Amino acid sequence: MTPLHSDQILVEEYPASSPSLRLSVVTETWPPEINGVSLTLSRLVRGLCARNHQVQLIRPRQTRVDQAVCLTGFEEMLMRGMPIPRYPELKLGLPGKRALVLAWTRRRPDLVHIATEGPLGWSALQAARHLRLPVTSDFRTNFHAYSHHYGVGWLRKPIVAYLRKFHNLTQLTMVPTQALRAELREIGFENVQVVARGVDTQLFNPERRSNALRASWGASGRSLVLLVVGRLAAEKNLDTALRAFETMSTRHADVKLVFVGDGPLRESLRQRCPQAVFAGMRPQDELATFYASADVVLFPSVTETFGNVTVEALASGLPVLAFNTAAAADWVQHDGNGWLVAPNDEAAFLSAAAHLAAQPARIAQAGSRARAQVAQLDWQQIARQVEGLFLRVAANVTR
Template identity: 70%
Template sequence: METVVSQNILMQEFPASRPSLRLAVVTETWPPEVNGVALTLSRLVQGQCERNHQVQLVRPRQTVSERGADNAGFEEVLMRGMPIPRYPQLKLGLPGKKALVAAWALQRPDLVHIATEGPLGWSALQAARQLRLPVTSDFRTNFHSYSQHYGLGWLKKPIVAYLRKFHNLTQCTMVPTRALCAELISSGFENTRVVARGVDTQMFRPDLRNAALRASWGADEDSLVALVVGRLAPEKNLDVAIQAFDAMRAKHPSVKLVFVGDGPAREALRQRCPQATFVGQRRQDELALFYASADLCLFPSLTETFGNVTLEALSSGLPVLAFDTAAASEWLVHHHSGWLAPVGDAQAYVACARELAAHPERIAMARAPARGRVVQLDWQQIAAQVEAVFMEVMARHAAHVPRVRPLPAF
């Protein structure tokens, strides 16, 4: 378990740099798109701006008429994009190496950070290498694990090979958990560094519990509300959540199941479990109310690189039942702030849910310890860690690469 230290100590250990750095951050997803990558990356950008760094955000244009934000606190460079199959609300960045080389040759970033490995990310990597700029990257999505859930299991090895090539061309790849870092190293990934995720403990907090919201789900204080949060898609293993709900109802008839999120599996899940409540995608402030007003978070996914839902639920005082992987493996304490089932053992997961429904007092007792596990894990800490990685990579790069002067502006 990584040691969580106070904000003051971290600020002393990782003081904001002077003068500020010019950082180019490249991503193919950004709010208002709702997914873990977009939300956590926006926190990273905000954190670096607060630490006196100048950020240039490079991302696909989300609508045809969209213009870069004027008051975001950072510069935006909008590139061409196209809808992602099955997720038309999300965009995939199109190649743009020539445009990036031209922009970065005129105004060189001190470092390029690439958050996604799509065509835009690959173009940014090639442009940065051509200009001999230091590059870091994030490993944020298990695309190779997703392939088997879409009948494309045969693509797993080529996808891993591409991701390995991509990340090994950067000076450092930031990974959110030690377990995933070890897995990547065993697959030939180099220069990996564990940097955890943070959580907004002021937004996600237990005192937002709302009786009226529970009543809208058909629940009172004697009911048990099981909450599932995230994309409704095959790779999220949501049939196990429904199995757990069915087992809980056998022991506690007033159990309610609420799905927060949307995706291609929504209609199939509705047909599979007509008793469940589906509320669709929600803003972060609305989501905070849902977490605080539920009793148990069911998180059965086996394809997460991290799983922000885990930290958000814990911060809200909501115990989590998850498999022993990703964020749950590092931040849950079994039988204390939540419950862990062996990875891939659906029967054990369902049995644990059944036992908890038979003894709901155990769930209630875990609320305070859940909050306590993450109350100090704020985003300022993560911003300081990321800044330290940037500074280290730049120092290593400068030791081996002669300084290249920018071209004069005309």
Template identity: 85%
Template sequence: MTDVHSDQILVEEYPAGSPSMRLSVVTETWPPEINGVSLTLSKLVQGLCARNHQVQLIRPRQTRVDQAMRHTGFEEVLMRGMPIPRYPELKLGLPGKRALIQAWTLKRPDLVHIATEGPLGWSALQAARRLRLPVTSDFRTNFHAYSQHYGVGWLRKPIVAYLRKFHNLTRLTMVPTQALRAELIAGGFHHVQVVARGVDTQLFRPERRSEALRAAWGATAGSLVLLVVGRLAAEKNLDMVLRAFEAMRVAHPDVKLVFVGDGPLRESLRQRCPQAVFAGMQRHQELAAYYASADLFLFPSVTETFGNVTIEALASGLPVLAFDTAAAADWVRHEANGWLVPPGDESAFAALAASLAREPACLVQARALACAEVAQLDWQQIALQVEALFLQTLGTPASPAPVVRARTLPAM
């Protein structure tokens, strides 16, 4: 109990708080769909709601019986959608400019943030411009880079032109890495800002390591377990995983390979590598245990804008072998918490994998350093960064952090 006769008392002084914003967030993917965009965007929305902002989430209806949620801390508006070719479990938002103009006329947001550049995102951009609403955007997926993996490489230039037009019509485009910012600016994109992705460090941590899970994979104390997490699809460069696996098996008597995820290449990979473990989709604590229980994370993709799985692995104490691009370029320190190879140098990737198999002690040393590098990437800090950019866009300065001062009380 406070002594009312004392001369001083410590009180927490909060400066005038940042004003609560009415935000409309537009996305064509959302949980329970599992991909980097949906999972990271949901964390960001939760963080913005926790900071007392009013969020209206606009997304495609995922099933015929999908209903807008009312108890999530934010409002949902469901739009028409259709399955994406080759990604039938995901939906593409259909154009809805008229419906959005009507919704935003009745309930006008302070700012519209568009996370995806599909038909729904384009409709949202046009509706917001009609109503003179401020718009910001995310650049989250390298669609132009994916085109070459699906036999439509000739579409690369038109896709880049569309993305440039889309983002340059917004006041701000958020990207997750400095390298991507430099690439987009060189390609004619304007007003590009870096906002890192977050990671749940309470979920993904080294203490999740499970010897029982390793035993289920057939691994012993002397085994090396390689882990791959993500969609089993052409753009992920999974041939490189098999090449690295074979190189490591030559150098070490007991190497295991575990795939977490699903996709169109699953059956082909199973036929080519029957000794691998195909765990399917894993979530939450189960996924965290997979990360922490492996010995090396392989990330051979060169088409990612970020690659959230990279920082999830590091947070779990799992060292990473990757090309020097996307999240790995920013968060993997070569020969400390992982290893980096020049982008596209597949021979070097396989050779380095074999070298690590010959010196497994290097993996043990890297485990101890893996999680320290990403410890500051908690989602509260990311929400603060995004909030500051929204307020900057609206011309409102962000408020400083609260301070603690001693205040003298009047005599009683």
């Protein structure tokens, strides 16, 4: 089979979906679970269905009363699962190769797309190879990078080996940034294609700014509101966000810190910074209002494969202070719509934060330029690109 390569983030538009594909999409997370994988994958699936493709979604059963959805052009197949250690709100799909072989023998898909690399994903890969079905995959989570933050850094090499084997058995692996593609190719991943993540620019919009919400945080028009969005966990490098808040508070008379998200570090963060607002998990429409009502996003994580927070903030007219990695490296223009510092250089991050606090006009100017940079990342365009890749993979396999 011919490898597929492209150095473009957004490639040429593909023609309307003809012929329609029968797709099996395998994932271990799906709404109402709230995380970057489930939310972005659901948007992509909706886009593919809108382009007249038939999607079979295969995922773990989330609760005992969970029922499979069956609609025209979309149906679910629910599998066994168990809670993920340290992430009890998420499920790990259990092995199910036999069930998948039976289902795909009865109704053969044109292509299998695997979004997660857990036991269910591995079973899907083995079942697809057994039936000689074309397979593509996503690389969505830096599990090998997370190992350091959970005291099992010694597992990094075997995790990388497993992920490399997994993805190299597929015809194509999709990643969201050029930097991640380069990193994976350096360690032996093959046939890696950049596909940017989309953002709902109608939902994430500066017009959702709410003075009432700001007031609930104790913020006035003169306040400087810092927003941190994401899981409150070790891999998110939240110590740097707290230090940035402390630094900025010495340079500006009224700085507020708002966390949106939940996780194992919530209580310790609350104890260390009792003046911060901890809003917990929020549905997407509320999250959009939080973005638009803040003044700048602090994004200190260096373990992201993408970082949806970056593009959601920019679409909301909110500048971003981040390390020069993942989505920030592709979509933040330094001193244009945000600010970038070298990865892991906390001193530089804190210095940049101090300068911004002393010059809040720079933040307002960057906010006015933020949205234009991500206007092209609509989900219709992303679905069109993925559709084209699926068609090319299916065509190469059947030759």
